[in-house]
Amino acid sequence: MKITGVELRRVAMPLVAPFRTSFGTETERDVLLVRVVTPEGEGWGECVAMSDPLYSSEYVDGAAEVLRRFLVPALAALPGAGAHAAERALAPFKGHRMAKAALLTAVLDAELRATGTSFADFLGAARDRVPCGVSVGIMDSVPRLLDAVAGYVDEGYVRVKLKIEPGWDVEPVRAVRERFGDDLLLQVDANAAYTLADAPHLARLDEFGLLLVEQPLPEDDLVQHAALARRLRTPVCLDESIESARDAAAAISLGACSIINVKPGRVGGYLEARRIHDLCRANGVAVWCGGMLETGLGRAANLALAALPGFTLPGDTSGSRRYYATDVTEPFVLDDGHLAVPTGPGLGVDPLPDVLAEVTTSTRWLPV
Numbered sequence: 001m002k003i004t005g006v007e008l009r010r011v012a013m014p015l016v017a018p019f020r021t022s023f024g025t026e027t028e029r030d031v032l033l034v035r036v037v038t039p040e041g042e043g044w045g046e047c048v049a050m051s052d053p054l055y056s057s058e059y060v061d062g063a064a065e066v067l068r069r070f071l072v073p074a075l076a077a078l079p080g081a082g083a084h085a086a087e088r089a090l091a092p093f094k095g096h097r098m099a100k101a102a103l104l105t106a107v108l109d110a111e112l113r114a115t116g117t118s119f120a121d122f123l124g125a126a127r128d129r130v131p132c133g134v135s136v137g138i139m140d141s142v143p144r145l146l147d148a149v150a151g152y153v154d155e156g157y158v159r160v161k162l163k164i165e166p167g168w169d170v171e172p173v174r175a176v177r178e179r180f181g182d183d184l185l186l187q188v189d190a191n192a193a194y195t196l197a198d199a200p201h202l203a204r205l206d207e208f209g210l211l212l213v214e215q216p217l218p219e220d221d222l223v224q225h226a227a228l229a230r231r232l233r234t235p236v237c238l239d240e241s242i243e244s245a246r247d248a249a250a251a252i253s254l255g256a257c258s259i260i261n262v263k264p265g266r267v268g269g270y271l272e273a274r275r276i277h278d279l280c281r282a283n284g285v286a287v288w289c290g291g292m293l294e295t296g297l298g299r300a301a302n303l304a305l306a307a308l309p310g311f312t313l314p315g316d317t318s319g320s321r322r323y324y325a326t327d328v329t330e331p332f333v334l335d336d337g338h339l340a341v342p343t344g345p346g347l348g349v350d351p352l353p354d355v356l357a358e359v360t361t362s363t364r365w366l367p368v
């Protein structure tokens with residue numbers, strides 16, 4: 001399967017409501033989509049990089065540039081690009097895992113569509129539907145938070161994740177626990193907003209029976225996360241700290257976490273995401289599938305990953321309407337707290353041409 005060219009497409013996706021985290025507030029996603037074209041057809045990938053380098057060092061303009069100048073040209077030398085060969089071709093370039101993930105996902109999608117294989121079958125899915133959690137941003141007030149959580153619980157989400165930061169943590173968590181009871185699966189995500197000095201304060205979250213506390217400390221603090229984990233009853237989960245299976249191995253061996261949030265975009269694609277899954281499963285570490293506000297294209301691939309056997313905790317695989325009034329694919333709609341795993345070839349979904357045309361802000365064709 002020789003790649004004949006790659007299209008970089010930017011789409012503007014307004015969010016249904018502002019989404020506030022400890023590092024900023026999103027109101028619209030400027031998404032970079034990658035389309036790989038071959039004589040047999042095409043494949044799609046979605047870059048999860050945000051507009052600004054606030055979640056990680058990557059940002060969408062930078063991802064587009066590194067794809068244009070380095071990553072796409074590296075595929076030209078390949079006799080025929082399968083995903084594994086393409087991953088090896090991109091390995092010499094340091095970092096830029098979100099840009100790599102978008103291109104490798106598009107190559108994998110093209111390869112799987114050509115062979116009639118779904119992402120789920122290729123990755124080794126064990127389920128045909130996955131339980132869905134929802135991520136709730138930092139709100140202006142506790143009453144507003146409780147209203148938002150009530151709406152998601154009514155929609156059927158099986159797990160609630162609350163964004164926290166210093167000054168917005170114990171009180172909102174207490175309020176949610178008191179309002180919705182002990183049976184609600186509840187976890188928090190700090191996005192690296194605390195330091196080890198906050199350990200006594202973070203230990204106050206132990207009384208709420210949380211599933212986990214996600215990324216409490218900065219992403220390069222594995223040793224300090226291990227020190228914190230020894231002082232909390234609540235399990236520590238890592239997100240930003242884990243950019244590869246090697247990072248996962250180091251975090252596990254240091255005791256820096258007991259759960260990992262796997263985001264294919266953060267770790268360089270679905271092949272590496274599966275390696276992390278396999279490593280964690282072999283070490284008794286639970287994983288769940290995180291989200292980066294993906295459109296239906298990225299969401300479809302994430303659902304296939306979330307169906308693997310080691311994904312034992314509900315992920316941030318919410319329905320399309322959690323973020324977008326109109327998705328670029330047919331919307332993913334929650335059914336009894338679950339989403340069905342796509343079964344068609346490749347991603348199993350396609351962009352809706354009219355919607356894609358409507359939200360596209362630019363396209364760039366890169367011959368290979």
Ligand SMILES: O=C(O)CCC(=O)N[C@@H](C(=O)O)c1ccccc1
Pocket residue numbers: 021026050055134135136189191239290291292293294316317318
């Ligand atoms: O459901 C989703 O897709 C978003 C889940 C979520 O909270 N993502 C967070 C995160 O830190 O994991 C995030 C939001 C915006 C940007 C980056 C990351």
